[in-house]
Amino acid sequence: xxxxxxxxxxxxxxxxxxxxxxxxxxxxxxxxxxxxxxxxxxxxxxxxxxxxxxxxxxxxxxxxxxxxxxxxxxxxxxxxxxxxxxxxxxxxxxxxxxxxxxxxxxxxxxxxxxxxxxxxxxxxxxxxxxxxxxxxxxxxxxxxxxxxxxxxxxxxxxxxx
Amino acid sequence: xxxxxxxxxxxxxxxxxxxxxxxxxxxxxxxxxxxxxxxxxxxxxxxxxxxxxxxxxxxxxxxxxxxxxxxxxxxxxxxxxxxxxxxxxxxxxxxxxxxxxxxxxxxxxxxxxxxxxxxxxxxxxxxxxxxxxxxxxxxxxxxxxxxxxxxxxxxxxxxxxxxxxxxxxxxxxxxxxxxxxxxxxxxxxxxxxxxxxxxxxxxxxxxxxxxxxxxxxxxxxxxxxxxxxxxxxxxxxxxxxxxxxxxxxxxxxxxxxxxxxxxxxxxxxxxxxxxxxxxxxxxxxxxxxxxxxxxxxxxxxxxxxxxxxxxxxxxxxxxxxxxxxxxxxxxxxxxxxxxxxxxxxxxxxxxxxxxxxxxxxxxxxxxxxxxxxxxxxxxxxxxxxxxxxxxxxxxxxxxxxxxxxxxxxxxxxxxxxxxxxxxxxxxxxxxxxxxxxxxxxxxxxxxxxxxxxxxxxxxxxxxxxxxxxxxxxxxxxxxxxxxxxxxxxxxxxxxxxxxxxxx
Numbered sequence: 001x002x003x004x005x006x007x008x009x010x011x012x013x014x015x016x017x018x019x020x021x022x023x024x025x026x027x028x029x030x031x032x033x034x035x036x037x038x039x040x041x042x043x044x045x046x047x048x049x050x051x052x053x054x055x056x057x058x059x060x061x062x063x064x065x066x067x068x069x070x071x072x073x074x075x076x077x078x079x080x081x082x083x084x085x086x087x088x089x090x091x092x093x094x095x096x097x098x099x100x101x102x103x104x105x106x107x108x109x110x111x112x113x114x115x116x117x118x119x120x121x122x123x124x125x126x127x128x129x130x131x132x133x134x135x136x137x138x139x140x141x142x143x144x145x146x147x148x149x150x151x152x153x154x155x156x157x158x159x160x161x
Numbered sequence: 162x163x164x165x166x167x168x169x170x171x172x173x174x175x176x177x178x179x180x181x182x183x184x185x186x187x188x189x190x191x192x193x194x195x196x197x198x199x200x201x202x203x204x205x206x207x208x209x210x211x212x213x214x215x216x217x218x219x220x221x222x223x224x225x226x227x228x229x230x231x232x233x234x235x236x237x238x239x240x241x242x243x244x245x246x247x248x249x250x251x252x253x254x255x256x257x258x259x260x261x262x263x264x265x266x267x268x269x270x271x272x273x274x275x276x277x278x279x280x281x282x283x284x285x286x287x288x289x290x291x292x293x294x295x296x297x298x299x300x301x302x303x304x305x306x307x308x309x310x311x312x313x314x315x316x317x318x319x320x321x322x323x324x325x326x327x328x329x330x331x332x333x334x335x336x337x338x339x340x341x342x343x344x345x346x347x348x349x350x351x352x353x354x355x356x357x358x359x360x361x362x363x364x365x366x367x368x369x370x371x372x373x374x375x376x377x378x379x380x381x382x383x384x385x386x387x388x389x390x391x392x393x394x395x396x397x398x399x400x401x402x403x404x405x406x407x408x409x410x411x412x413x414x415x416x417x418x419x420x421x422x423x424x425x426x427x428x429x430x431x432x433x434x435x436x437x438x439x440x441x442x443x444x445x446x447x448x449x450x451x452x453x454x455x456x457x458x459x460x461x462x463x464x465x466x467x468x469x470x471x472x473x474x475x476x477x478x479x480x481x482x483x484x485x486x487x488x489x490x491x492x493x494x495x496x497x498x499x500x501x502x503x504x505x506x507x508x509x510x511x512x513x514x515x516x517x518x519x520x521x522x523x524x525x526x527x528x529x530x531x532x533x534x535x536x537x538x539x540x541x542x543x544x545x546x547x548x549x550x551x552x553x554x555x556x557x558x559x560x561x562x563x564x565x566x567x568x569x570x571x572x573x574x575x576x577x578x579x580x581x582x583x584x585x586x587x588x589x590x591x592x593x594x595x596x597x598x599x600x601x602x603x604x605x606x607x608x609x610x611x612x613x614x615x616x617x618x619x620x621x622x623x624x625x626x627x628x629x630x631x632x633x634x635x636x637x638x639x640x641x642x643x644x645x646x647x648x649x650x651x652x653x654x655x656x657x658x659x660x661x662x663x664x
Contacts, residue, residue: 008589012330019337022352029347033619036347039607043336050330058326058648088379088584091556095375095577098560099570107561114560115553121382124549132550140557148213150565 005054012051020044090121106155107145111137169516172217173524181218182225182521186528189226190536191543193233195551196243196387200230200431201487202373206555208366208491209562216499217514221521223495227488228280228525231431231467232533235272236540239265243387248431248467251439258455266396267405271460273533274402275413279465280526282417283424283472288519290425291476291508297629298480298505303616304624306481307609308633310602313427313483314595315640323590331591335599336606338363344604346611358571365601366494367563367575369487372593374559375580378552380587386548393541398534409461412442416462420469425476427598430486431467438466472522479503479515482605487594490601 023040094114102110116133120126144150172178185207192203204227211219234246238253239260249256259268301309314336318328341352342362353359406413416438423434442462443452452459474485475492482503484490496503501514508515536543563572583593617623625631 002588005589008591012334015337016333019340019352023340026349026351027347032346032615034346034611034614036345036349036351038611038614039345040337040340040351043333043340047330047333047337050326050333053326054324054330085383087382089581090382091375091378092577092580094556095560095573095580099573099577102570111557111560114556118378118553118556119549122547122549122552123386124547128547128550132553136554136557140554140561144209144561144565148210148565150209150561151568152561152564 005057009051009053009055012054013048014051016044016046016048016051018044019047087121091118094118102155103153104155106157107141107152108137108157109155111140165512165516168513169520172513172517173221173520175215175218177215178218178221178521181214182221182525183528185222185225186229186525186532189229190233190532192226193230194236194245194536194540194543195546196237196241196245196544198377198551198555199246199373200227200234200248201369201491202377202555203227203230204488204491205366205369205373206558206562208370208495209565211495212498212565216501217517217521219495219499220492220501220518223488223492224518224521225525227471227492228468228522229529229532231471232273232276232464232529233536235276235464236269236537237544239268239272240540240544241387246431248435250432251435252460252463255439255453255456255459258453259457259460260455262455264455264457265393266398267401267457268460269395269537270398270400270402271405271457272464273530273537274399274406275416275461275464276468276533277526277529278406278413279417279420279468280472280529281523282465283421283469284519284522284526286421286425286469286473287476287479287522290473291479291515294476294480295505295508301505301629302627303609303613304627304630305633307606307613307624308630308637309481310483310606310609312633312637312640313477314598314602314606315637316426318592318595323592327591328595331586331593331595332599334586334591335596335601336603338368338596338600339603339607345607358569358574362604363575363600364566364572365490365597366566367572368579368600369491369597370559370563371576371579372583372597373487374555375576376583376587376593378556378559379580379584381548381552395538398537399530405457405461409458412458412462413465415441415445416465417469420466421473423466424470424473424485427477427483427485430474430488430594431470434470435463435467439463468526475518479507479518480505484598484601487597490597493601 020041021044023037023044026035026037026040028037029035094117098110098114112133115136116129119129119132124132141152145152188207189200189203192198193200204223207222207226211222214222230246231248234244234249235256236245238244238249239256242253242257244250244253256268256272259265314332318325318332339362341359343350343353343360344362345351350360419438419441420434423437424430439459439462442459443449446452446458448456470486471488474489477483477485478489478493480503482493484493493503501507501511559576560573563576564570566572586593586596613624625634
């Protein structure tokens with residue numbers, strides 16, 4: 001997901017301009033010189049200016065390259081195909097899936113699925129991932145639902161406590 | 162004073178507080194020692210749990226977990242050359258070099274001992290600095306608060322180890338996020354796009370969890386697993402620490418002082434304290450050539466420094482509601498939730514709670530020594546836990562924890578969204594901590610800004626008229642144009658050089 005500075009900078013110019021415009025559209029408070037419109041206007045303008053500076057490469061000389069510490073014996077190089085980068089989107093996708101189905105399916109089943117998929121994606125074999133997917137949701141359910149009284153959706157598989 | 166102190170003792174000697182503090186300590190040690198899980202993440206994941214605790218117990222968990230996690234980051238740094246938290250990154254190389262020389266005990270012992278000393282020094286600074294500052298702060302009007310918040314945001318961008326322009330942009334993004342909702346001077350829905358869930362605004366805590374925890378799981382998806390730690394037996398861990406304390410007395414003191422100063426500055430924090438102190442230690446050392454070869458001097462100074470900054474980071478948080486670092490930002494959220502609204506009056510109206518916080522910091526730093534030694538001895542077991550078993554549990558905690566904040570699935574959506582935002586920003590060199598500070602401080606800075614403008618009838622002159630406001634304004638504007646000056650200076654210096662070279 002590493003993008004050139006020009007792209008992120010121009011995106012921020014757009015975002016800032018949109019925010020300033022959106023702020024400007026807000027109704028002022030009658031009889032008052034400043035209302036809810038001033039702050040977004042200031043921030044939007046500031047953001048757009050920063051975006052412009054970034055797109056033009058101002059301030060890049062300050063950036064320090066991240067100091068990666070090499071590990072002895074070397075590390076396996078991660079595959080660099082384009083699709084491989086999309087793996088990073090798996091965690092937020094699973095969280096959104098949780099929002100979509102947890103109410104109907106219930107916490108335990110949804111959580112078990114999330115744990116199994118995350119664990120396998122991180123390289124665990126089923127001998128590790130399966131018991132983890134069975135035990136972790138029950139443990140978390142015990143702590144949050146029983147101890148802390150967070151109402152977790154029971155769904156099709158309610159817990160006995 | 163004695164009366165308040167005994168009240169404070171009574172507050173913290175309940176079973177709930179003791180158990181919460183012990184559990185949070187163990188939790189902080191484990192999370193801090195696992196590479197890739199930072200102290201901030203440990204604290205953020207703890208917030209949902211604090212909902213269900215009494216105010217003092219809730220703050221006790223935050224204090225204990227953050228203190229322990231910052232130290233525990235030293236453990237994998239020394240044993241694996243992989244710092245457990247960014248605050249230990251500055252000296253991970255040095256500590257690992259000591260381990261290879263067969264001095265692992267000395268390196269880890271120095272970590273735990275000087276962390277505890279630093280933590281206590283930081284607490285003392287909190288106790289000494291906060292009350293007189295509170296006196297001054299009582300006379301502050303919205304003008305001073307505006308400049309103070311502005312200065313806090315600027316400090317956060319100044320110390321970021323990336324381009325200052327990107328850091329300022331991150332801060333603006335955070336402020337923009339804080340604009341969402343109906344909590345604004347006009348009480349109108351702003352940037353809600355008709356989504357009812359956005360009317361209440363974006364909660365800082367799910368945003369934090371997303372940026373620091375989900376983004377980390379996302380990164381783990383793409384990076385190879387760190388190697389497992391070799392099994393080993395440790396000798397005496399505290400042996401030789403007293404000798405080091407006497408030998409490096411001045412380095413330790415300097416580390417404490419720098420840690421305290423950096424902690425008090427809004428937006429800097431343990432990471433920055435460690436880097437600055439390590440650099441200072443090398444710069445002023447009598448034997449700088451030994452640095453990098455497994456020399457304990459830098460460890461003493463930086464280890465003392467990062468823990469000192471944790472406690473002193475609470476000074477601006479408690480006084481003004483301006484967080485010293487991201488951990489303090491979480492602490493502020495918890496303080497508000499528990500009715501201990503930050504502000505100078507806290508020191509007069511809730512004095513016993515204040516003393517209870519001081520006491521908890523001191524206790525946390527004392528019990529860190531025995532617990533830390535146990536953790537070091539168990540490290541070879543804990544650190545063998547593969548990432549593929551830790552990260553899924555973190556994911557579940559993100560989902561349940563963010564739901565628990567408002568018993569609302571929208572919290573989970575927020576966490577997922579901010580996970581993506583945080584990941585993309587970090588990948589492209591935009592410091593997420595600056596954005597987080599923007600989100601936390603946005604409402605406050607807007608309120609003080611707009612109220613001041615209304616009071617001054619739209620004129621900007623009163624922003625500079627009161628003496629303290631004028632000083633703060635000068636500092637804030639100085640911080641703003643400082644990078645520009647440095648940039649111009651570098652350009653001017655380079656150009657004559659280029660001209661001579663081309664001749």
